[in-house]
Amino acid sequence: MATTITKTETLVGKRIRRREDPRLITGTACYLDDIKIPGMHHACIVRSTHAAAKIKGISSQAASELPGVVAIFTGADIAKLGAVPCAASLPGLRVPHHHLLAQDRVYFVGHPIAVVVATDRYIARDAADLVEVDYDVLPAVADPEKAIAAGAPPVHPEWPDNVAFTFHQEGGDTEQAFRDAEIVVKQRITSQRLIPTAMETRGVVAEWRPGDKAMTLWSSTQIPHLMRTMVAGILGMNENLLRVITPEVGGGFGSKLNVYAEEALMGFVAMKIGKPVKWVESRRENFTCTIHGRGHVDYFELAAKRDGTMLGLKLKLIQDLGAYHQLLTPAIPTLSVLMMPGLYRFKNISAEIVGAFTNCVPTDAYRGAGRPEATHGIERMVDILAAELKMDPAEIRLKNFVGNDEFPFPTATGLMYDSGNYAAPLHQALETVSYESLRKEQTAARAAGKLMGIGMSTYGEICAMGPSQALPAGGWESATVKVEPTGKVTVLTGCSPHGQGEETTFAQVAADELGCDIDDVMVIHGDTAIVQYGIGTFGSRGTAVGGAALFYALQDLKAKMKKFGAMLLESENVVFGGGACVDEATGKSVSFAEMATAAYHAKKLPPNTEPGLVATHFWEPPNFTFPFGAHIVVTEVDRETGAIDIKRYVAVDDCGKILNPLIVDGQVHGGVAQGLGQALWEEAVYDENGQLVSGELTDYAIPRAPYMPWIESSHTTTPSPVNPLGVKGVGEAGTIGCSPAVVNSVVDALSPLGVRHIDMPLTPQKIWNLIQQGGRA
């Protein structure tokens, strides 16, 4: 037993390149469409071309006669199967039965009607074109405000007012706050429908093994375990006989945080035809049938003193739900209400949500999920108030921030903000742009006839979702750590990432805690037959909840390893660290691998200790975490074209402790890109008949490389006390902080024309029209 050189270098906090990348940069990763199984068939889905219609008949004769077609299923075939699930519950929520295939009526363009199965994907698509659906077209409604107005066509005939739910939340005494107010500003603000647009569309492969009455389902999803439970329920099979595997996932952004009709439908098809079957979504289907995000019409009233002190907020929020509830659809606007106070101290809030059915694809969680809408609203309202009071937008924010000595801070909406220093990122951002001289520059630019704007947002968000009380299927996360007999380490995480880099960050945490080489750590996720039950990756929870679960599992494992170390060293006074166990009295040590071998060979065991080195921890977070930050955007608007040039984009984000700065930078950049997409370009446009006009990438403008500004990203660090890693979450921060900063900047640029508010997206056409009309919308 020699003295072992212990490992002292730590990896947490370092810019380490990702361990998942070699397979991705060589084209050898296995995404859903890369899966091939002998005998595999292909499915194509026939979808409604109308937003509202009765189905008078379906003729599939010609399709079924096409050589290679093996089966065609319609609504009647699946009528007795379970429904597409909605996990959210609200008092009085109206939940339409969401069949896997339409029954006698369709409710949105893209509504699945039939599934065609063939030996080849080209044949399946040819055959789908031959299926004829006879429709009796009905009037449709695609606008949520029109939907809840008198006389609108009913989306679901049983609920003619199109109201799925109303929900009130009160905090403090809002009426008194408005009586005390010296100024009240009001504004209608929309957050338009967006299309998440993961670069990989959705897809499913199902394989039924009749001998075992068991199924394997591959799905491009963020939630493999929840998928297993729910799809088993829909199909009426035992969930332990269903194995869900998540292959490489090409982006999610919330759009794969769902259980769609197609997963259970492919399971059903595989059972019926006795062959494996694959369905891969086309981009057109991805736009018409995968959830959209946002879809708010918000009416705000903000009460304040003339010195800028905010007193209270009233909100009426109309949420465009679409035709059905997907997994979390009705819950998303409730998150908006929770986030309404932003970073500010005022304690009086009154909010009413009206959930409106429309003849559109359902909305649900898209990056930020309710928090971008809230942040956009409050940050626009603060600017509108500042403009009315002729106050500087930075000054009014600093005046109203929750103070550093007020944490943990209970909000008007019932949250408990964990930790913060809200002024710090704003000060850092103001210094970065040299705010005072920038304002002088703006004065000079205006004098020269230029439309220069400076805008900011100071955002907060609710992350690390979350305590189980707050999530329908639980908000904990799980991790298993196994030290194998040779001393190699396997980590199993219930969080299945899809680009966030946890194979790297979790390996950093494990290597630091165990003191082993990071190359000896393997992180596995996304297979329900291998990994213990988990919740999934969404709501900026991967590291803040899944990472914390891993940390605790590692502590359990270290404690057990230490027992083996003490046994081998024949001493009770040992220290575990740096990849070894050391007897402090003698300096003798045993290596990591020696302890591992001893635990498995088990020739001798420490008292009351079982062989093996495996630890599993299910961690229930005691609270959310609340990251925050400040973004400042400098713009110039071209009077002749209405085009917006982003001169500078400064982002200062506080996401708590940073495990890997390289990955955090990437999350911020990507988040900002999606916020900028909403602010400037993206909009899911339905016409009055419920046709999705922006139905392809040709018509839906996601950011491209030449249009993205350089993002000057930096951080302040306020560790979260909620979890042992001190992390808060960063996946959605950029998106949440971005859009109000951009719109505030452009409104500031156009304020000399009298512009006070502009709804997104700020297309050149919209801006040009405003300029032509002298600022009057």
Added chain:
Amino acid sequence: MNRKISVTINGKRHTDEVEPRLLLIHYLREVAGLTGPHIGCETSICGACTVMLDGKAVKSCTMFAVQADGRDVLTIEGLAAADGKLHPIQEAFWNEHGLQCGFCTPGMILTTKQLLEDHPNPTDHEIRHGLEGNLCRCTGYQHIVNAVKAAAAKGGA
């Protein structure tokens, strides 16, 4: 009526009978068994399917396989050296965190190869315009721009 085509893919000759309407991307993925080129839109907008045809970057979702008859195709699988040593562009994307979910990455890397052949020392403007036909939803492009610069500094294409 099927047509016989002969295509050199990553230095290896493939001869197959294909439907005339078979898209090149489907030929590469379904017939030749590759997994690098991806299908993101089927409308030539996103660039996930980008491969090099006779040395020029093309979007293989809007070409027929028969149009590649007698020609030379390079996909991401053929970019690293035979001994597995990564191409400088691959290495740069890895070092600079130029990818997250990775779905756009094979197309992005091959477009970068074309870009660096056209502009060995590209400006930011040239990089961003050179990548305009390739969509990435994860990165905001900033780390990709860094990766292209790093690859250029290492001798690029």
